[in-house]
Amino acid sequence: MTVNLSRKRPQCHSTADMEIDARRSVVLVGSPNVGKSVVFGNLTGMYVTVSNYPGTTVEITRGRLADDSRAVAITDTPGMYSLLSITEEERVARRVLMENRPDMVVHVADTKNIERMLHLTVQLLEAGMPLVLDLNLMDEAERLGMRVDTKVLKERLGIPVVATVATKGMGMDELKKMILKEDILPSGPPLRYPETIENAIADIAKNLDSSYGISKRAVALLLLQDDHEIWQMVRDREPERYALVDAIVKHARERFADPLNYIITIERQRFINTLIEDAMDNDQVKGIPFRERLSRLSMHPVAGVPIFLGIIYLLYEFVGVFGAQTAVDFLEETVFGQYINPVANRIVSSIIPWKVLQDLFVNEYGIITLGIRYAIAIILPIVTTFFIAFSIIEDTGYLPRLAMLIDRVFKKIGLNGRAVIPVVLGFGCDTMATMVTRTLETRRERVIATLLLALAIPCSAQMGVILALLSGSTKALGIFVMVMGTVFLFVGFLAARLMPGERPLFYMEVPPLRWPKLSNVLTKTYTRVEWYFKEVLPLFILASILIWAGRITGLFDLVIKVLSYPTGWIGLPPEASKAFLYGFFRRDFGAAGLYDLKTSGALSGVPLVVSIITIALFMPCIAQFSMTIKERGWKMAVGMAAFIFPFAFVVGYLVNLILNGLGVVL
Amino acid sequence: MKCPLCGLEFNQEDGLKGCSGCKSMGACGLIKCPNCGYEVPAESGIVKFIKRWRKKTDESK
Structure with a gap:
């Protein structure tokens, strides 16, 4: 096993320079400010390699987690809110997922904003990723009176869910053990969209011959949501089928008065709302702190x-x-x-x-x-x-x-x-x-x-x-x-x-x-x-x-x-x-x-x-x-x-x- | 930087991409959130200078 170790200092290596040799690869993803880097630091220690993603100024950090029997290469990606990319960082994070085909993806989420975070979880499941959900910043969520039942999330999403407080090292042993010992299988899409969208997804998937590193369902959804980079990819990889795929998307768009991105987001939100309702402890929800009450009042149509x-x-x-x-x-x-x-x-x-x-x-x-x-x-x-x-x-x-x-x-x-x-x-x-x-x-x-x-x-x-x-x-x-x-x-x-x-x-x-x-x-x-x-x-x-x-x-x-x-x-x-x-x-x-x-x-x-x-x-x-x-x-x-x-x-x-x-x- | 309206974190360069099609072509000095379109003025030169100076002072301590 050859490992090129360096102190945690930005260096401009290309990805080809990486010599972290590990048979198993794990990618950390998540929005900015969820403590992803702290989780990464806990997993890999201080020796990491920082490189610019080819053709960009966006940095990718790689490290290694090992025990006596196994070594795992861990990649920390830039902040990503959604698979539907807006910023350069998000595009790079998505490319890492698509190109690396990781054995495991750990979605690091901020528990106190779980409702927002679960959108990415849903998308990663739709993309067919072998996923683990890390509910980080659990202490901050508990201080706000939130109590999340990880068992419910685990059952409903069909993936392992770990609660952590990375800054204090809490839950990190469980996460490390999971990364080193468990083989995660993709659990499949957690929700179904309206019939017209589902038909369009199936028709598009049938016409995609190439491999994209994420599921064809996810590619179809991104095309329906009008992701320019994915459209370009399909144009390059499926020159003969491109016109047909374009016609399927146009036909689906015509069936709705609203943009498909909007319809898809609302459907995901509905699914997340029911999930949250079941996974949150209602007794705790009743004891909403003053700040949250004020927040709700400020949006109330009367108050x-x-x-x-x-x-x-x-x-x-x-x-x-x-x-x-x-x-x-x-x-x-x-x-x-x-x-x-x-x-x-x-x-x-x-x-x-x-x-x-x-x-x-x-x-x-x-x-x-x-x-x-x-x-x-x-x-x-x-x-x-x-x-x-x-x-x-x-x-x-x-x-x-x-x-x-x-x-x-x-x-x-x-x-x-x-x-x-x-x-x-x-x-x-x-x-x-x-x-x-x-x-x-x-x-x-x-x-x-x-x-x-x-x-x-x-x-x-x-x-x-x-x-x-x-x-x-x-x-x-x-x-x-x-x-x-x-x-x-x-x-x-x-x-x-x-x-x-x-x-x-x-x-x-x-x-x-x-x-x-x-x-x-x-x-x-x-x-x-x-x-x-x-x-x-x-x-x-x-x-x-x-x-x-x-x-x-x-x-x-x-x-x-x-x-x-x-x-x-x-x-x-x-x-x-x-x-x-x-x-x-x-x-x-x-x-x-x-x-x-x-x-x-x-x-x-x-x-x-x-x-x-x-x-x-x-x-x-x-x-x-x-x-x-x-x-x-x-x-x-x-x-x-x-x-x-x-x-x-x-x-x-x-x-x-x-x-x-x-x-x-x- | 972080959008004060929708909370998206983005780079200043991404904030200038939304300006295509505008007559002022980014000369207005505003940075547009790539997600919701909210605009904030780019950080003033004096503010940048003060921040750099404070950082240097902190590092030398």
């Missing part, structure tokens, strides 16, 4: 709404009251009002004698006095406080829960659940979210999601300024949230009725709730603010230049005059029309225009709330509009704009009418 509103309120207090009232007042009134603007006016007037050119840099709409002032004095403190709050929310794991909550609300109004992802992303940036709508499968979903994003989802920057505008009146905040929520549900409901179609289930992995880390929050906030400013400052300066050019040509005044009619109809002063024009450039630029009017005293009370609601519903910014054109085409983008523009003013008009009719004082 989740007040939690969401509570978060919005805290956000409002932090951004609107602290960020806007303290920091903005100082920067706007003291720094810019008393120092920068007067000094800039004086310098520019002394250098440039022509009033027209002076206006480009200073005075009412100059680059310094409008563009840079908006960016630094108004937007900077507001978005910084908003990004601090957003980073905290992100770090706690609330965002996927918000997605699940919105999904449940979506179902009530008959909308498709998967549209939730771009809608949640829209709270960050609507332009990016509009691009993400392309990942939705049907035209119906894409159109509805794009419309809702353009109409009723304020982006993070606009949201920050809106919260600042609403500062000082929780009643105004309540009215804003209520109107926006009603519009969102009403338009979504209407759109879903006008465009009927399938409303399938939505499935998303939900990570555990956790305390945010200060270093993470600060890093994320700084990175976001820096990124935001790099993007926003040139645009604000460009907007100032365009306004300046518009004023010279008279176009600016003409547009302001045209816009002053609808703003007048909704009870706003003529100056408010400028803010709506700014809103075309960027949503936050428009909201900053309203902020200016508020601080000058030109806008307050009911008209202020009406203007905020109208500008939030109003046209998307230029970037989002051009993205809508790109993604949905000219006709659809113009059609949406033609609906949104009057709709925003109609809603503003109605809100003004109702609030004044009820005698509401804000």
Whole structure:
């Protein structure tokens, strides 16, 4: 037996350099952060070989486990969530399984997230792997009040199941013994899919002549799930049968309104749900810890709404009251009002004698006095406080829960659940979210999601300024949230009725709730603010230049005059029309225009709330509009704009009418 | 890095692959999760510098 041993240091050997000679090979697989490397370390000791997988920078670690009678080569693979690969690491891990034909595959799973982990277990069984399930991090799961009956899992899955705490060495002897002494036979697929899919699997398998290193059933499933690498493999290995396989997959796809990947994932989830129900100790489940209870409540269709509103309120207090009232007042009134603007006016007037050119840099709409002032004095403190709050929310794991909550609300109004992802992303940036709508499968979903994003989802920057505008009146905040929520549900409901179609289930992995880390929050906030400013400052300066050019040509005044009619109809002063024009450039630029009017005293009370609601519903910014054109085409983008523009003013008009009719004082 | 929305762990290089078809071609400085499409800004140069400096300090202790 020849073994090339080295200290645990990355070395660039090719796989051909490996000289670990063992008749028996075992591969460890599992998601990232499940303690796979610790399990590997426990099994192999400190002498291992690290090499790059050929043609990639992904590292594969190999080691050896031996006793008096047997030696086993152990391979640790990169993190893999699923056999359906997304990342390079996952592709490499899959190739290791396909090329090595191991005698045993040990799936290392995080017990506290067993529900998510079992998806890979199911896929490995479908792939015909001789599998052992290692339920690692058992101590953490027990601390959360979870108790998993490994016997039930063993019986139902037909494979050995070992409970371990690799960091403490617990259960490792049993695992070592299993690896050295037991011969595992593949147990076969644990579940059956709907008949159409099963028929397609059988037809595809019949037409696959080559060997793939995994079962033909698994290859067929990956083809049905549209895995590009597997498609390429089949194209290369089965040139004569490829067209037939392609026809079988297309035929199966046509039989379902939803993508087959979705149908297959949901079927696996159903199987896992029943398995978990039987394998988890119900008495323990009753004693759910506070964090888990909070997690469930935050996704509950009834309890989740007040939690969401509570978060919005805290956000409002932090951004609107602290960020806007303290920091903005100082920067706007003291720094810019008393120092920068007067000094800039004086310098520019002394250098440039022509009033027209002076206006480009200073005075009412100059680059310094409008563009840079908006960016630094108004937007900077507001978005910084908003990004601090957003980073905290992100770090706690609330965002996927918000997605699940919105999904449940979506179902009530008959909308498709998967549209939730771009809608949640829209709270960050609507332009990016509009691009993400392309990942939705049907035209119906894409159109509805794009419309809702353009109409009723304020982006993070606009949201920050809106919260600042609403500062000082929780009643105004309540009215804003209520109107926006009603519009969102009403338009979504209407759109879903006008465009009927399938409303399938939505499935998303939900990570555990956790305390945010200060270093993470600060890093994320700084990175976001820096990124935001790099993007926003040139645009604000460009907007100032365009306004300046518009004023010279008279176009600016003409547009302001045209816009002053609808703003007048909704009870706003003529100056408010400028803010709506700014809103075309960027949503936050428009909201900053309203902020200016508020601080000058030109806008307050009911008209202020009406203007905020109208500008939030109003046209998307230029970037989002051009993205809508790109993604949905000219006709659809113009059609949406033609609906949104009057709709925003109609809603503003109605809100003004109702609030004044009820005698509401804000 | 880890996606804050769906929890997928991926390399920054994988996060740039989702940008094909976008006009800015990755110049926006955002990293897109290859699974759900959630975008986060790439780590700032200053943050990277501070992390490297802290790592060096820790190693020298």
